[in-house]
Amino acid sequence: MTERNYTTVNPCVMCQPMGSVMAFKGIENSMVLMHGSQGCSTYMRLHLAHHFREPVDIASTSLSEKGAVYGGSENLKKGLKNVMARYHPKVIGVTTTCLAETIGDDVGRILKEFREEEKDAEDVHIISVSTPSYEESHSTGYIKAVEAIVRYFTESGIGKDIFNNKLNVVLGENIAPEDIRELKRILASNIGPRSFIFMPDTSETFDAPMTGKAEKIFPGGTPQSEIADMKNCAASIGLGITSDNRALDYLEAKYNVPAKRVPMPIGLEYSDRFMSALSEIAGSEIPETYKKERGRLIDAMVDVHKYLYGTRVAIYGDPEMVLGLLSLSLENGMYPVLVAPSCKTSAFKECALERIDRMNLDCDVKILEGLDFDAFNDAVKEANPEMLIGNSNGKYISQQIGVPLIRVGFPIHDRVGAQRILMMGYRGAMSMVDRITNTILEAKDIELEKKWLQNKESNLPGSCCDRTPAHAHLH
Ligand code: SF4
Known part of the structure; x- marks a missing residue:
């Protein structure tokens, strides 16, 4: 095996902003603005569009040499205005790329200035996530963005601080829209269709039905009001146990929402663990269907x-x-x-x-x-x-x-x-x-077919092998 630690050749991971985009795409009416060079957003759009077979818009602040030398404040502010004008999102996720992190742009300060300067931005939730890609991976970017979104909305003052007796379900890794739909079906029939908040929910945004209407932002995703309400839940369940689920830790530490962590329900044993956790939380039997x-x-x-x-x-x-x-x-x-x-x-x-x-x-x-x-x-x-x-x-x-x-x-x-x-x-x-x-x-069929063809060739006239009909070898 190659023994080296001085370079990486074809990494198995993608960069942090990619994970951040996946998390933001699971929030209702949201758009991502990537702060950095244009190529980063192109690469991510391409990857996501190929995988999900959906148009995936990601805006970029398109920093050039000037921005790299003098800072990206101007580009970021212009980018925000353009995104607001063209997409009318309720949420803008600002995620940084290597370039913005390397030049050390103070994104928090720039966003504060922007809010002071632009009164039109009052109704838009702008959430920033620091995602330097020269460390860690898209998985970390996902976890960080989920945490940033949960922190932002639970502290936003949206809604009331009234106990809702619901369950937070927080993903520790991006999963397929079909899997989200399946998890929501399980949750709905085990604890009730309105008894949980699923975060982030890309079941519609990454797999949207064809309606004949050109949508700039696909409908679906976890609503902002629900994310704000996560602090009022009775409990949280985190799907994933190999990394820290920071959003869950935060809800537990700040709002005393007790959290349980289970593996992704893949296979018999881990699905059993998920079902048992739900039955324990709901205090009810696992339904007959399951x-x-x-x-x-x-x-x-x-x-x-x-x-x-x-x-x-x-x-x-x-x-x-x-x-x-x-x-x-x-x-x-x-x-x-x-x-x-x-x-x-x-x-x-x-x-x-x-x-x-x-x-x-x-x-x-x-x-x-x-x-x-x-x-x-x-x-x-x-x-x-x-x-x-x-x-x-x-x-x-x-x-x-x-x-x-x-x-x-x-x-x-x-x-x-x-x-x-x-x-x-x-x-x-x-x-x-x-x-x-x-x-x-x-694979066995292909193997058999190969053997069958070999035998057929060796049985052609002129061959010295015996003339048993080739199909006999199939039995
Ligand atoms: S690794 Fe850095 S430069 Fe490359 S696409 Fe990701 S954020 Fe952009």
């Missing part, structure tokens, strides 16, 4: 065990998803020979080892955090998996070593439907189990 879904999942797992057992798999991508898929692969008898979360987090290793140690595995599991794709490719070759599970950036290594890749997570550039991939809950686990099994069966 007991049946659980039963169907177990039935599916029994059906496919003979195909999945012992399949060597390499799992990579964002840490919470990787942990969930590790759990799913273990409970299905697979051998997760390589587990590579895209960035280093405070608790990934501990959580992964806790899950692995409860199994009596016949293989070694290599956990490598924060690799770049160059080192990841070497690690894959060494681990010799029969299948990869992760985003589409792994396709080159999968083609090189000739093993299938199951595309999940972000980004998926080379296939459609990424926004509709379901992984969460019992139904998500069933869908994953089916996908993995069918991929194995397909």
Whole structure:
């Protein structure tokens, strides 16, 4: 494996503002203004549009040499005015890029000046997040932006300080719109449709229905009034356990909202933990529908065990998803020979080892955090998996070593439907189990077809091999 620590070649992570954009896109009527050079927003728009197959507008303050030397105050103020005039958003997320951070622009001061100068800006919530991309990753940018949004609205004076007896549900990592819809379905039927605040909610904004109307900002997202009301909730549940969920910590410390953290509900065990947490919070039984879904999942797992057992798999991508898929692969008898979360987090290793140690595995599991794709490719070759599970950036290594890749997570550039991939809950686990099994069966078919063709060629007239009909080899 490549031994080096002096450079990164093809990082597995994207930069912090990307995560920040994902969080802001889950807030109702919001627009992002990226403070820095123009290329940053272009790169992010492209990535997001390819993945979600939606137009994703991100404004940029387009700092040039002048801004880099004299500061970006003028550009930022002009940018805010343009965004307000063209998009009429209720929320503007100002997220910094490497350039703005490197020149040390005091964004807080510039925004204060802007508010004093522009009376039209009174009705617009401008929230800034510092996202220097020469450190950490898009995952950190997401967590930071969620925290900044929750802090801003809970301190904004919107609404009243009256106990609402609701549950906050705060994501620790960006997930597919389909998964959000599934989680909201589970929450609605377990604790009631109006008994939770889901934050951030990209189920509509990143997967908008075609209405024939050109929307500058897609409808949907968590309403500002609900975010402001998060401080009045009875409890919070954080989805994700490998990193600190700063918004949850903040609500707990400042407003005494007790928080529970559970893994992303991927696979049987982690979905069970989510369902139990909900039932505990609601003080009610798990509804019959979910007991049946659980039963169907177990039935599916029994059906496919003979195909999945012992399949060597390499799992990579964002840490919470990787942990969930590790759990799913273990409970299905697979051998997760390589587990590579895209960035280093405070608790990934501990959580992964806790899950692995409860199994009596016949293989070694290599956990490598924060690799770049160059080192990841070497690690894959060494681990010799029969299948990869992760985003589409792994396709080159999968083609090189000739093993299938199951595309999940972000980004998926080379296939459609990424926004509709379901992984969460019992139904998500069933869908994953089916996908993995069918991929194995397909690979076996291809292998068989190759052999069949080889046999056919060797049986052509003139060949010295026996003349058994080729199709006989299929049985
Ligand atoms: S790493 Fe920095 S310069 Fe590159 S796109 Fe991200 S914010 Fe922009």
